[in-house]
Amino acid sequence: MGSADSKLRFRSTVLRMGNSIDIPTDSSYWKIFWRDPESIADVFELITNAELRAIRERNQKNFLNLVRIVTYRLLSLASDSRFPSEHVSEKELLNCCRVLTRLLPFVYELPELKPAEKSMFWSLSFGYATTSFHKLNSANSDSATVGTDMSSHTSSGASTKVRLVLACVQLLFTRHFTVEAKSEALGTDYSIWEPGIGCSGAFEPPSTKFDANRLEILRLLLTLVSQCMYNTPKTVTDQGSRYLTCLVGATPRLQMLTLLCSLLNTACRVSRNPNENGLVFLSAPAMELRHLTVTYSIQLLVIMVVYPIPQDVLFMKQTSITEKNPHNMARYFLGKIHKEPEMKFLCGSLMSILVNPVSYTAEQEASSAFTIMKKSSGDPPTWALEIVILLWEMFQCNKHFRGYISRAPSTELSTTLLYYIFTYRNVEVYSGFVRVCAQFLLHVSSDTQFSTQLLKTFDLQQYLILPQNFMLTSKGDVGTYRDFMVTQLSTMLQNDNLEAEPANALTSTLVEILYNLVPIAIPEAEATQINGGQSTTKRTPYGGLSYQACNSLTQLVVRFSSAQFLLVPGNSDLLALVVSTICHSITRHTKASRTLIFVIARNHALYKGVLQSVNTYKPMEVEEEPEEVEDHVTDSDDSRPPSIRNSISSPRPELGQLSRQNSFGDAPETTEVAVVGEFDKEINQALRAVQPVGMSLRAKGKQPKDAPLSQTWPGHKALRYILATVELLIQEIPEFNAFTALESIRILSRVELFDYAGVFGRLALAPEYSRATEWQPLRFAWSAMALGWYESIIWGCVFRANELIKGKCLSKNASKLEAGASWFGWGKNAASAESQAVDLPSRVLLMSTPWVETQFLLFSIKQQSKTGLRNGYDMADSLIRRLSDFRLTKRNSVSSVNSVASDELRIDSPVASQFIPSRMASVGSNHTPRNSISSAGVYSGIQTRKFSNE
Structure with a gap:
């Protein structure tokens, strides 16, 4: 359809479906959908979303018949042993994929179509008969018999949509279509796409043809399983997606292993240098094509691994897919990697x-121009959200990976997660990404093996290559990784506007991470083993907190005890958590806590003031800020997060914001208005860690209603223990009132040798603070609502992937990469000759997402203001993109009525910032919806060799 006339004819023909006349299923009319379109733009842009809805409403039978007939045609082509060849058209199969990708979101969005969709595609009476349909639908047939009455087709053992899912997997490994073949033989070849897990070898330049075909199939697969987008966060784990259930639960072992390894290795390849990562092309469309293929590969992998098997699995037994309850085999196999x-x-x-993007050496600055260009944008890495989620899932489902990363990489991972929280916590478009980082950091901080590694001394060389604004503001020793994290967390919590109402939803998670970090210490017998045979510094024996970290912690206690802070509902619990973790550290590790006790004793009056503030607190009272802590670290502007330009959409919800990177990188953003959803309170409650004794909802429910804070504050016991211990210490060491700096070491030694056991015996410590009981860190527990939030973030990321890649990776960097290719010769090794072609990539690239303007429920869309200066940028950007598209495609086109300027779209979070503490089920509980699979199963582990049918 190169000419405008042919496009108009196609458009008018399609609109005939909206007439009152039912089109027979054996009419030649249906052939236009797989024979006429030349590109995906023909399918998506010639008919608007409003017109598709009008067709669906006026003649639902025609609309559903189109979906069904195109599905059967795709299955017929995919099952033909001659595909792809001149006898079985590759173009027709791709057009079938495009039409289904276009239509399925409009099937999913309408609840009234669910019964019809289940009847058509999940009932054996409407099953797909390979023999009969292939005979009627032969590729060589010129007859008009696309199919007779579909209800007459008998089943060959599985429903239509099961076959469609499996056909898509098969098409991802079809010779001469998506994988290379050494001979002219056709059919499937289950060989892994890239070297890595399960396959060894050298990296080859990516094939534009294979990438284009893989992109079409991956996009169809994502659309097929996107039913999840049309459920609310509260119901998505129960409802799930039948297609996704079949994909992770019914795909045969060989296909599943090959698919997982291919997707995983594709994700890992992007970490290589520019000559090997396969991302650098001289052609902007080819570059966009490769980036999108990588993006959809990573996202499909994440969706498969995260997916919890829902309650709706009876259909798998009814349609003979399986006789047993399905398990998420993608998650199972990923958990079996062990070498x-x-x-x-x-x-x-x-x-x-x-x-x-966090730490890079001077050598990398000089040699890796591509890396520097990415860093200059001020944005997180393109696939940062997906990688963080993948690491988190691997940490949970693979004990071998958990043990590996809890050793050497633990310090690097925790520092990196903290960096992203530090840098982007106040940038709304990254709220979802930051929240995932925070929840992951909370999860690993509750793992004893992982957190103990943070007691290593911070490597000086690694510290010096951190971004300047992320370094500590004071000079001198950094201390341990735990010291660095405690100092940074305390500083962040002090600098943020915590009096705002509703309070920042991230604050509670940061306090819970702090709660887990403070009380950890090295057992005396192991004190020389943590740092590779070198003991910790004399000033902080047994991995105790440094002086700077203790000072920051004390400042935070004072900050949290202010009347302005306590006015916000729930903030008194955060103060109680900080005081409680200090008490745990003192009562359980007295020798390691000598510096902490020293600092508290020096600021004894301030801690007494905290108790007085709580006891005299009145809801409407606002007092002056308490005096500063002695010898505190001075805050500076460098400690604040840098301004972020060129914001991309955040990983989905906190149901994050959706935006496409503007082609004009420095164009100003309009003010975003937060939209509060109906699930805010439940999501915030679900994301809280299981609270300690006395702070759960059950414990609070037993307290008198409207009782003053002096009677209900859960930190009373901990603060009284701290004050009583310090007061007895001061009586024993009167030099606390006045001593010189030279005498500080002697005072610290006396603090360490003080008789704490006798003091604690007299105080009769509560069981939760006694050494006789095991300390319990705060653990994040999965629940249905927490998983709903998690899935909403992932699907929001999928929703805006197309515009993110188009805007961030191409519009901004294309000219720089051309220069880089010229200067450093990247194009010689990173791109093949066919990668320079413009026509092939342009036929498979979309201007917008397949789900745009559909009524999804998992997250919400916020319209961006179109007033002021921004409007000029939007108009110019839209015009340039259209002119660029015209230049690249070199053909006439009909203007797309439904072309959406993605700058207008934002994914908005339905999650309010107020937290409500809740006791969730244990992670190991049977009530958690995460599908726990025993290692004793039918399937064996992954072998590190190429899979094939041979």
Whole structure:
């Protein structure tokens, strides 16, 4: 359809479906959908979303018949042993994929169509008969018999949509279509796309043809399983997606292993240098094509691994898909990776994607121009959200990976996660990404093996290559990684506007991370083993907190005890958590806590003031800020997060914001208005860690209604223990009132040797603070609502992937990369000759997402203001993109009525910032919707060799 006339004819023909006349299923009319379109733009842009809805409403039968007939045609072509060849058209199959990608969101969005969709595609009476349909639908047939009455087709053992899912997997490994073949033989070849897990070898330049075909199939697969987008966060884990259930639960072992390894290795390849990562092309469309293929590969992998099997699985038994309850085999197989080289490859590749923007050496600055260009944008890495989620999932489902990353990479991972929280916590468009980082950091901080590694001394060389604004403001020793994290967390919590109402939803999670970090210490018998045989510094024996970290912690206590802070509902619990973790550290590790006790004793009056503030607190009272802590670290402007330009959409909800990177990188953004959803309170409650004794909802429910804070504050016991201990210490060491700096070491030694056991015996410590009981860190527990939030973030990321890649990776960097290719010769090794073609990529690239303007419920869209200066940028950007598209395609086109300027779209979070503490079910509980699979199963682990049918 190169000419405008042919496009108009196609458009008018399609609109005939909206007439009152039912089109027979055996009419030649249906052939236009797989024979006429030349590109995906023909399918998406010639008919608007409003016109598709009008067709659906006026003649639902025609609309559903189109979906069904195109599905059958795709299955017929995919099952033909001659595909792809001149006898079985590759173009027709791709057009079938495009039409289904276009239509399925409009099937999913309408609840009234669910019964019809289940009847058509999940009932055996409407099943797909390979023999009969193939005979009627032969590729060589010129007859008009597309199909007779579909209800007459008998089933060959599985429903239509199961076959469609499996056909898509098969098409991803079809010779001469998506994988290379050494001979002219056709059919499937289950060989892994890239070297890495399950396959060894050298990296080859990516094939534009294979990438284009893979992109079409991956996009269809994502659309097929996107039913999840049309459920609310509260119901998505129960409802799920039948297609996704079949994909992760019914795909045969060989296909599943090959698919997982291909997707995983594709994700890992992007961490390589520019000559090997396969991302650098001289042609902007080819570059966009490769980036999108990588993006959809990573996102499909994440969706498969995260997916919890829903309650709706009876259909799998009814349609003979399986006789047993299905399990998420993608998650199972990922949990079976165990060999040391595989762990090193996975961890090194995934961590490299996250760490490169945080710390890079002077040598990298000089040699890796591509990396520097990415860093200059001020945005997180392109796939940062997906990689963080993948690391989190691997940490949960693979004990071998958990053990590996809890060793050497633990310090690098925790520092990197903290950096992203520090840098982007106040940038609304990254709220979802930051929240995932925070929840992941909370999860790993509750793991004893992981957190103990943070007691290592911070490597000076690693510290010096951190971004300047992320370094500590004071000079001198950094101390341990735990010291650095405690100081940064305390500083962040002090600098943020915590009196705002509703309070920042991130604050509670940061306090919970702090709660987990403070009380950890090295057992005396192991004190020389943590740092590779070197003991910790004399000033902080047994991994105790440094002086700077203790000072920051004390400042935070004072900050949290202010009347302005306590006015916000729930903030008194945050103060109680900080005081409680200090008490745990003192009562459980007295020798390691000597510096902390020293600092508290020096600021004894301030801690007494905290108790007085709580006891005399009145809801409407606002007092002056308490005096500053002695010898505190001075805050500076460098400690604040830098301004972020060129914001991209945040990983989905906190149901994050959706935006496409503007072609004009410095164009100003309009003010965003937060939209509060109906699930805010439940999501915030679900994301809270299981609270300690006395702070759960059940404990609060037993308190008198409207009782003053002096009677209900859960930190009373901890603060009284701290004050009583310090007061007895001061009586024993009167020099606390006045001593010189030279005498501080002697005072610290006396603090360490003080008789704490006798003091604690007299105080009769509560069981939760006694050494006789095991300290319990705060653990994040999965629930249905928490998983709903999690999935909404992932699907929001999928929703805006197309515009993110188009805007961030191409519009901004294309000219720089051309220069880089010229200067450094990237194009010689990173791109093949066919990658320079413009026509092939342009036929498969979309201007917008397949789900745009559909009524999804998992997250919400916020319209951006179109007033002021921004409007001029939007108009210019839209015009340039259209002119660029005209230049690249070199053909006439009909203006797209439904072309959406993606700058107008934002994913908005339905999550309010107020937290409500809640006791969730244990992670190991049977009530958690995460599908726990025993290692004793039918399937064996992944072998590190190429899979094939042979």
